[in-house]
Amino acid sequence: MKVTRFSTTDTAKLIRKEVKHYFPNVKFTVRSHSYSGGSSINVSWVDGPTSKEVDLVVKRFEGASFDGMIDLKSYKPSVFTILEGSTLPVEVSYGVDFVFTNRELSSEFKAELAEIAQSILDMNEHTKGQIFDENTYYKNLATNFDFAFDCGFGGNLIWRLAINKSVKVGA
Numbered sequence: 597m598k599v600t601r602f603s604t605t606d607t608a609k610l611i612r613k614e615v616k617h618y619f620p621n622v623k624f625t626v627r628s629h630s631y632s633g634g635s636s637i638n639v640s641w642v643d644g645p646t647s648k649e650v651d652l653v654v655k656r657f658e659g660a661s662f663d664g665m666i667d668l669k670s671y672k673p674s675v676f677t678i679l680e681g682s683t684l685p686v687e688v689s690y691g692v693d694f695v696f697t698n699r700e701l702s703s704e705f706k707a708e709l710a711e712i713a714q715s716i717l718d719m720n721e722h723t724k725g726q727i728f729d730e731n732t733y734y735k736n737l738a739t740n741f742d743f744a745f746d747c748g749f750g751g752n753l754i755w756r757l758a759i760n761k762s763v764k765v766g767a
Contacts, residue, residue, distance in 0.1 A: 599674050604628045604635040604692045607657050611637060611695065618653050619645050634660065634669070634693035642700045650697050660693035669693065 602610065608628040615624045622644035628637045639654055662669050676685040701709075 599687045599689050600679070601689045602691055604630055604637065607659075607690045607692045608637050611639060611654050611657055614653050615639065615650065619650070628692065635691065636694040636696060637692050638696050638698065640698040640700065643702050643705050644699070647697050647699050650699070654695045654697060657690045657692060658695050659690040662694070 605628055608626050612624070612626045615622070615626070619641075622641050624639055624641045626637060626639050629635060637654075637657070639650060641650070656675075658672065660669050660671050674687050674689040677688050678684070679686050679688070
C-alpha cells in the first residue's frame with residue numbers, strides 16, 4: 597500500500613485547518629521550523645482553549661517522540677486516516693517530528709484570576725484583608741510553609757483555574 601507523506605509545511609497547513617475547525621473563534625499562530633536534526637511546529641494562542649484541549653487536536657500530527665531518559669528520538673509508524681475528499685482510509689506519514697503548544701494569558705484574564713484569588717484570600721481568616729499581589733502571593737506559597745498550609749487549597753484552586761479554565765470565546 598502506498599504511504600502518503602506530508603512535509604512539515606503541509607502538516608502545518610493541516611494543523612491550521614484542524615484548530616480553525618475545532619476552535620473557530622480563537623486566533624492561532626502556527627509556525628514550522630526545520631533544522632538539521634528534524635523539524636517542529638509551534639502552535640500558539642491567547643486565552644481560549646486549554647493546552648490539553650489543543651494538544652488533543654494537534655499532537656496526532658507528530659511524526660516522532662523523544663525519550664529523555666535514554667536521549668533517543670524515535671519515529672512513529674504511519675497512521676491510517678481519511679483525508680479530505682476521500683471515502684476510504686489512507687496510510688499517512690507526517691514529516692514533522694514535534695508539535696509544541698503555547699497558551700498565553702491576556703492581562704484581562706489575569707485580572708479575572710486576581711479577583712478570584714482575592715476572594716479566596718478574603719475567605720481565609722489568616723489572610724483576610726491581605727491584598728492579592730501575584731508575585732508576592734506565589735512567592736509566599738513557595739517559601740512560607742505555614743502560609744502555604746493555610747492557603748494551599750486556595751493556591752491550588754488559582755493554579756487550576758489559570759491552567760485549566762477556558763475563556764468563553766465568541767460570546
